Structures are given as C-alpha cells and as structure tokens.
Amino acid sequence: GENVEQHPSTLSVQEGDSAVIKCTYSDSASNYFPWYKQELGKGPQLIIDIRSNVGEKKDQRIAVTLNKTAKHFSLHITETQPEDSAVYFCAASRDSNYQLIWGAGTKLIIKP
Amino acid sequence: EAQVTQNPRYLITVTGKKLTVTCSQNMNHEYMSWYRQDPGLGLRQIYYSMNVEVTDKGDVPEGYKVSRKEKRNFPLILESPSPNQTSLYFCASSLSLRNTDTQYFGPGTRLTVL
Numbered sequence: 568g569e570n571v572e573q574h575p576s577t578l579s580v581q582e583g584d585s586a587v588i589k590c591t592y593s594d595s596a597s598n599y600f601p602w603y604k605q606e607l608g609k610g611p612q613l614i615i616d617i618r619s620n621v622g623e624k625k626d627q628r629i630a631v632t633l634n635k636t637a638k639h640f641s642l643h644i645t646e647t648q649p650e651d652s653a654v655y656f657c658a659a660s661r662d663s664n665y666q667l668i669w670g671a672g673t674k675l676i677i678k679p
Numbered sequence: 680e681a682q683v684t685q686n687p688r689y690l691i692t693v694t695g696k697k698l699t700v701t702c703s704q705n706m707n708h709e710y711m712s713w714y715r716q717d718p719g720l721g722l723r724q725i726y727y728s729m730n731v732e733v734t735d736k737g738d739v740p741e742g743y744k745v746s747r748k749e750k751r752n753f754p755l756i757l758e759s760p761s762p763n764q765t766s767l768y769f770c771a772s773s774l775s776l777r778n779t780d781t782q783y784f785g786p787g788t789r790l791t792v793l
Binding site for chain 1: 683710719720721722723724727737769771776777778779780781782784785786787
C-alpha cells in the first residue's frame with residue numbers, strides 16, 4: 568500500500584528565513600497531495616494542496632512543489648513568522664481511494 | 680460557524696472503564712472519521728463512516744467501536760480502555776468521499792488511560 572515519509576521531524580529556523588519540508592510517496596497512482604498545519608491545542612487545518620497535473624502552486628508565502636518522476640513533494644514557507652510555528656503534515660491519496668495517507672509530521676520552530 | 684466539535688477535550692480514566700468521545704459536525708458532511716495522533720507516528724485512522732449507518736475500519740481499529748445513527752454525530756466508543764490507547768484523538772469530516780475534499784478536524788481529545 569501507499570507509504571508517505573516526511574522529513575525532517577523537527578525543523579528550527581530563524582524568523583525571516585525560509586523553511587522547506589519534504590515528503591516522498593510510494594504509490595505512483597497518487598494524484599492529490601495536501602498539506603495540513605496543526606497549531607498547538609488545535610486540530611490540523613488544510614493550508615495548501617496540489618494535484619498531479621501541476622508542478623507548483625503558490626499562496627502568498629507558502630508554496631508546494633511536486634516531482635512526479637521522483638515521487639516527492641515539498642512545502643516551502645518564505646519569510647517565516649512566529650505564527651508559522653506549528654506541526655505540518657503532508658498526505659497523499661489517489662482518486663480510487665478516498666483515504667489520505669499521512670506523513671508523520673514536522674514540528675516547525677521559528678526562532679525570534 | 681461551521682465546525683467539528685468533540686467532547687470531552689481532556690479525559691483521564693482507568694483501565695477497563697467504558698468511555699465515549701462524542702463528535703458532531705454542523706456542515707451536513709457525509710464523510711466522518713476518527714484518528715489518533717501519537718508522537719512520531721502522525722495521524723492514523725481508526726474508523727470512518729461514508730454516511731448514516733455505514734462505517735468501516737481504518738488502519739488501527741482494534742479496541743474501538745463507532746456508530747453513525749445521525750449524519751451529524753459520530754461517537755467513538757472504547758468498551759474496555761487500556762493504557763496503549765492513551766493518545767490524542769481527532770474527529771474529522773468532509774463533504775463527500777472524494778479524496779480531494781478538505782477534511783475539517785475537531786479540536787482533539789487528549790485521553791489518558793491509567
């Protein structure tokens with residue numbers, strides 16, 4: 568079955584710098600890749616997603632890139648701010664299976 | 680306000696004492712599911728429901744039960760809790776079964792089984 572690996576498990580960056588979180592997936596049929604952000608004491612919330620017919624998608628300071636050949640996708644956060652501190656989860660799924668396969672999560676720490 | 684609510688938010692109990700965690704959504708969503716979150720393991724699906732009276736096992740269903748008698752409610756039942764069920768639990772819902780539908784999560788229930 569599908570497996571999603573996420574790295575790193577913890578990422579500490581200086582405020583204002585960029586952060587990159589990477590995920591790899593095993594099922595070449597996967598075609599939908601969302602990213603969720605979990606703030607302290609809250610449930611995960613969708614922040615951006617990408618489908619396999621697109622190589623990159625941006626939303627203000629957040630971008631996601633997808634390399635279908637290598638089967639990996641990444642979350643990029645530029646000009647990091649304190650409110651970006653959270654746990655980030657990647658996931659993958661395919662049209663024929665409505666279940667999301669989740670990565671283990673990355674704790675992002677923004678240092679002032 | 681569109682939301683998923685869970686109760687209780689925190690619960691400490693003892694081994695073998697039956698408990699229920701409630702979940703309710705006000706968005707008329709068809710799909711609901713329960714996850715547990717453990718350090719280093721991410722989110723693992725326990726059970727899911729595609730509609731009223733339709734439920735199925737996720738990846739880690741052992742020791743849990745669910746029911747879906749109404750569209751808005753999806754309670755998680757632990758008939759005989761054990762310490763290995765100590766975890767952070769999330770209920771989630773989405774509009775339909777499409778894999779691209781956004782999942783909306785509740786605020787979580789932190790369960791400790793002594």
